[in-house]
Amino acid sequence: xxxxxxxxxxxxxxxxxxxxxxxxxxxxxxxxxxxxxxxxxxxxxxxxxxxxxxxxxxxxxxxxxxxxxxxxxxxxxxxxxxxxxxxxxxxxxxxxxxxxxxxxxxxxxxxxxxxxxxxxxxxxxxxxxxxxxxxxxxxxxxxxxxxxxxxxxxxxxxxxxxxxxxxxxxxxxxxxxxxxxxxxxxxxxxxxxxxxxxxxxxxxxxxxxxxxxxxxxxxxxxxxxxxxxxxxxxxxxxxxxxxxxxxxxxxxxxxxxxxxxxxxxxxxxxxxxxxxxxxxxxxxxxxxxxxxxxxxxxxxxxxxxxxxxxxxxxxxxxxxxxxxxxxxxxxxxxxxxxxxxxxxxxxxxxxxxxxxxxxxxxxxxxxxxxxxxxxxxxxxxxxxxxxxxxxxxxxxxxxxxxxxxxxxxxxxxxxxxxxxxxxxxxxxxxxxxxxxxxxxxxxxxxxxxxxxxxxxxxxxxxxxxxxxxxxxxx
Numbered sequence: 001x002x003x004x005x006x007x008x009x010x011x012x013x014x015x016x017x018x019x020x021x022x023x024x025x026x027x028x029x030x031x032x033x034x035x036x037x038x039x040x041x042x043x044x045x046x047x048x049x050x051x052x053x054x055x056x057x058x059x060x061x062x063x064x065x066x067x068x069x070x071x072x073x074x075x076x077x078x079x080x081x082x083x084x085x086x087x088x089x090x091x092x093x094x095x096x097x098x099x100x101x102x103x104x105x106x107x108x109x110x111x112x113x114x115x116x117x118x119x120x121x122x123x124x125x126x127x128x129x130x131x132x133x134x135x136x137x138x139x140x141x142x143x144x145x146x147x148x149x150x151x152x153x154x155x156x157x158x159x160x161x162x163x164x165x166x167x168x169x170x171x172x173x174x175x176x177x178x179x180x181x182x183x184x185x186x187x188x189x190x191x192x193x194x195x196x197x198x199x200x201x202x203x204x205x206x207x208x209x210x211x212x213x214x215x216x217x218x219x220x221x222x223x224x225x226x227x228x229x230x231x232x233x234x235x236x237x238x239x240x241x242x243x244x245x246x247x248x249x250x251x252x253x254x255x256x257x258x259x260x261x262x263x264x265x266x267x268x269x270x271x272x273x274x275x276x277x278x279x280x281x282x283x284x285x286x287x288x289x290x291x292x293x294x295x296x297x298x299x300x301x302x303x304x305x306x307x308x309x310x311x312x313x314x315x316x317x318x319x320x321x322x323x324x325x326x327x328x329x330x331x332x333x334x335x336x337x338x339x340x341x342x343x344x345x346x347x348x349x350x351x352x353x354x355x356x357x358x359x360x361x362x363x364x365x366x367x368x369x370x371x372x373x374x375x376x377x378x379x380x381x382x383x384x385x386x387x388x389x390x391x392x393x394x395x396x397x398x399x400x401x402x403x404x405x406x407x408x409x410x411x412x413x414x415x416x417x418x419x420x421x422x423x424x425x426x427x428x429x430x431x432x433x434x435x436x437x438x439x440x441x442x443x444x445x446x447x448x449x450x451x452x453x454x455x456x457x458x459x460x461x462x463x464x465x466x467x468x469x470x471x472x473x474x
Contacts, residue, residue: 040291043274044298045305050267050332051251051278052239052306053137053339057182058254059238060343061108062229068221074104077222079116079207081107081185085199087192089398089406096396097342100407101388101452102128103198105185105205110255111160112179114210117171121204122153127188127385127454129350131326132158134178135256137339139326139347141174145385146350146455157210158183161259168213177262180255184344188386188454190409236340240307244299248282263330305333310341310355316469317362318354318451322461326350352456357448360469365448367441370426370473377419382465385454386411389423391439392448399447401440402429413437425449425470 064075076082084104129144156172208217258279326347328335381387390407398406427441
């Protein structure tokens with residue numbers, strides 16, 4: 001072979017290698033998203049996370065207001081109270097982690113036309129609260145014993161963002177940034193024998209438009225019924241199973257979807273740059289294929305950020321969430337997380353709910369073992385209202401037991417001679433002397449507990465006080 005031929009083949013080989021390197025580089029670059037593509041993906045995920053709480057509120061609203069008149073249990077038309085005048089038992093599965101401490105009087109409201117005036121009767125020293133949530137799930141105000149005092153009735157008006165006017169004398173105004181929202185009234189009930197007294201209070205609650213103030217107002221029947229709206233659905237599961245386009249169709253037909261809060265401007269500017277706004281409907285079928293794929297891929301990514309267990313700072317085996325509840329500011333991930341797992345959360349000043357699935361050693365709570373929760377005299381939960389300990393199964397529902405006891409209340413527990421308190425958590429009756437402090441465990445399997453602290457003292461809110469760990473007894 002001549003030297004010239006050899007040089008030609010080498011040159012050809014080098015050229016081929018160079019072309020292959022260029023091709024590999026191009027392939028490598030094409031397989032990784034560009035900065036602009038990554039920004040689009042992040043924006044799409046953020047849009048889902050941002051809007052999820054309002055969609056959750058809307059699905060809940062549609063399920064409990066789509067009827068002609070109050071059903072006497074958990075549902076009522078818009079701007080009317082649904083009074084839950086009963087205590088749930090082990091057969092009740094309509095709400096996750098129900099309580100037997102309060103009776104609910106809840107109402108979805110729409111004040112786009114005019115303010116709504118709420119009249120609350122005198123309840124004496126009975127603890128109660130009526131937190132007002134906007135459609136983004138933020139607690140705008142919490143009228144009740146803590147904020148307005150006890151021993152008197154009162155009136156307040158919910159007014160929308162565009163209303164400006166004068167209210168009657170003595171009517172307190174609570175202005176909300178959305179025309180729609182939810183009032184979740186809770187009234188202390190002291191066991192089954194106390195239900196008639198609380199039910200009588202509930203019947204005295206009224207809600208009337210401002211134009212009917214001072215008259216004998218009777219709400220009209222709701223004639224705007226929607227047979228296509230969901231009913232009997234577990235809200236989080238219903239939303240999870242929506243396609244991306246179904247999700248956005250639901251969002252853009254939701255009450256107050258185009259009424260963002262003032263602090264949302266920074267995020268909305270970012271989302272607008274990526275092509276999303278709260279008032280221009282997103283139609284995925286009209287987008288170029290790459291952009292459509294971004295929105296479709298972003299939905300499961302967003303759910304992976306939203307559908308996570310509620311968690312607080314772990315202490316003595318308990319998860320204690322003291323911040324980021326009820327008022328979320330621009331913490332949109334936290335807001336979505338709470339909407340998924342604890343819709344309607346109170347402000348920490350009103351209630352804090354430590355919860356646990358483990359004992360003090362972090363071993364799972366299981367009915368094969370006997371446990372005790374001990375509070376020394378100076379460690380009994382410092383609350384201005386009351387506290388309770390409630391047991392649930394892994395699905396968040398009550399557990400059937402021989403005495404139909406699903407919770408114990410602090411003020412009803414027997415104290416030891418030194419002033420301390422023990423709660424006995426086990427499936428077997430601990431004996432006559434301890435039965436008043438017995439919280440029955442299931443026949444078999446794991447369980448979990450929620451410690452409800454109503455109107456907690458400041459040293460609970462700031463973390464100075466923490467619940468003691470649950471210990472195994474013999």
